[in-house]
Amino acid sequence: MDYTLLFVQVINGVQLGLLLFLVASGLTLVFGILDFVNLAHGSIYMIGAFICASLTFYLGNFLLAVLVALPLTGLVGYAIERFVARKLYEKDHLDHVLGTFGLILVLDTSAHLIWGPEGISVPLPLWLDGQVEIFEGAVIPTFRLLIIATGLGVAGGLVWLVNYTRLGMLIRAGASNRTMVSALGIDIKTLFALVFALGSMMAGLAGMLISPITEASIGMGGQIIITAFVVIIVGGIGSMKGAFIAAIIIGLIDTLGRAFLDSLFELVMSENAAETAAPAVSAMMIYILMAVILAVRPQGLFPPKVR
Amino acid sequence: MKKLITATIAATLLASTALQAAEVKIGFVTTLTTGAAVIGKDQQNAVNLAVKHMGGKMGALDINLIFADDGFKPETGKQATDKLVKQDDVDFVAGYIWSHVLLASRKSVLDAGKFLISANAGPSPVAGKLCHENFFSSSWQNDQTPMAMGEVLNQKGVKSLYVIAPNYAAGKNMVAGVKRTFKGEIVGTDMTKWPTQLDFSAELAKAKASGAEGLFVFYPGKAGGAFMKQYQQAGLKSSLPLYTTFTVDALSLPKFQAAKFNDVLGSQFTQQWDPTLDNEQNKRFVADFRKEYGSYPSFYAAQAYDSIFLIKSAVEAVKGDLKNMDGMRAAMKSASYPSVRGKYTYGNNHMPIQNFYLREVVAGADGAWTTKVVKTVYEGHQDPYAKDCAMQ
């Protein structure tokens, strides 16, 4: 066993997991508090990436672009809440799924119209574009370490926000008892819109962070949204802790599956068959995990106490 | 009376053929939606330019072009093809970027007795067992380009190789192709999920740990851009040199240049065409394409441009008599049209027998990034599946 390789792959898995957490945390926030299924959350991830990519060229610096793009993505989220999502809250989950499925089509095609089909390659500042050697042989791209740091930072920030601030208190209260919060004289509509915008910013941030690695491209949201849903279902809808743990588990499963499954399969089948089977099976594993967990715990790993 | 009827029928038939023959209908299937639409758009531009260069006519016939979108999916591509064949009743179906789309669609065209011209995809079955008299390629068979790369690797003295490619028809052919000619050891292969996987951190880490002397990849379209960036971010340039096919192209170079991604300069790959190839047709194509659309044409565009000229040579050889399938087939088989890659011939399986060049990314005269030819790797190269084709 090559322990250096294993270490590097675990870091890769954690990085993927934290990226997933960024998307999933926004989703679980909206889902848990607003009871709203938002399939279009992935499209906001894409829009965040595109806004940031355009701004990187305009402002000449990626990090600066992220800072400006974040509130802009929040605004986009707010607009979506105001004009579409808000009207869907009182309907059932089926309508949420269909309505936001339509929203995906609209947002993806709009991105195609605005930014063209070619996608945008995002340049990084020089100091982020290199690598860090953690120990002999274990070389990690600097930017991936930044993603890990950001993911952990956001996780910490969310814990603080939800548990120790007035907004967090309202959010928790609003989730368990809407009428009570309204009765206290709180504008529940504004509160919900704020939560939605916050969730959108989180998705947007994830999109901005992935775009220097892949690129900003249309359709990128459809690929991550389903995985993000798996994360929050496994973790338990509405549970931030659950989303965090599930995201890390799924990031590790996906990466380690891609890294080691084919060698494992080659023990029992031909090399060609193993090479074809391995990526598909490693993709399948997260769904198997989800089915197993739901079969044992129909509410996910950490179901919120009040509902 | 009987004679009269016969004469009338004959006259009507003549009239209807004359009426039909006023135009030649060409259906062009490519990708116009999703992120891969950037390739489709480039092909569409090239086809439109070809028609413009022809003055909108093939011989006496007007050109009626119909573009169809495959949505980057085999099933949608087949539906689009069915529509071209059944609804629009086209005379030729051309295009097809993706091997799996071509494999799904070929039967619809060939069963209807129409000509099928692939302007990009060259999966092994259509070159071998499933070869067909009405199928022609204006590009290459998938294995050829990586075979040329394998040869380059041998010449460079690379002893061991790690291979990463997407898991679909063309990806498998690319891997098979490089394995066919590369004489060193293949120390590992990774096939990734296509087209959704764009993060290659796990694969790059494996490639690095394998201790191979070189890394061969095939990632067309946007995955190519993603791969190149991650390769650079992983800092592997000195320890694990990269060799690619169809991964860097004229569509990704402007993006790389805008992002000041200088590591791409100097990267090498094999291909049957280059914008600097010295022939009249190519010069006009490249110059006018740049004038019209403001960028260098990609190889996808070059092949699409060729496909329309190939069709023109067939239509003109039979003087616009589109019922004369044998005549048109013979004309195309002779490959006597002016191709932008220069002269080539067709094998028994209607796949090109052609030269392959080593290309290198350079900054062009006006500063825009493009490629130049380093050397000729193969002259008159034929694909390895021709022997499996029953046609003579």
Added chain:
Amino acid sequence: MNIIGKITIAGMLILAIVPPVLLLSGQAFYMDLATRLVILGIGAVSLNLILGFGGMVSFGHAAFIGLGAYAVGIPAYHATYGEFEMVASYNGLFHIALAVGFSALFALFTGAISLRTKGVYFIMITMAFGQMAYYFFLSLDVYGGDDGLTIDVRSELPLINLDSPMQLYGLSYVSLLIAMLLVNRIVNSRFGMVLQGTKGNAERMATLGYNTYYYQLLAYVISGAMCGYAGFLLGNFTTFISPDMMHWTRSGELMFMVILGGASTALGPILGSSLFILLEEILSSFTIYWHLPFGLLLILVVLFIRGGLMGLFKSKSGELK
């Protein structure tokens, strides 16, 4: 007869007459469109049984269509290229048995687990099972994996030649009629009453002494089997199958068809599939950006039209459910 019944009969008559006439007048392509619409209509009718009447929002129904299609493709592949002779066959009845059998088994297994969950968890776990099926077929290199599988020879059935577009359409149409009648019978039986009662108030049904879990599971299995049969037809129609048929977006489309036409009505799913396919065809012929108006329409339908198209008719006739 009420207005809904009249519209239903009129709709089915149009489907019986118009496509064959179009084919005879040389419009083969429109016949293709009609065949696709009728086959997906069967899928939508089957989904309607559990979604509309049973309140079980399955987001993985496309998996059954795919299973049914591969039940044609895999035996035909081995009959053409050898190996694995146990299943190698062109026999259509055998294909149907495989399609229905495997779909029912898959539904039994996944339903047994999924039905332990409720609400959004149910939507997402059925989606997960659909994705599992998708990735499973993606991993099968022999049957083309991602590239899909071309069916060289269609299923052979007694008396019916599926190579004839007219006969294939005829079979699909009759199958659709049978599926509708079947669902109608089920819904109006005691079993169907319990099922609908469970949708309304599961706890009350449980106190009345019904084990709702088994009722729901049986409905889920019936629906899956019917959808698998639709897959058998679809495989024979397209003669090309790929894992893409099972992707979650396809399941979403099936759901949309049911909702668009009107859930828990007999004709709704068919109206939905017709409108869906025609809109897709018409919009995409105008612009490559057709997803934009299509998506907007989807949102508008969800926001403003209660009960889908059938709901419109109902409110017009002033009749409430």
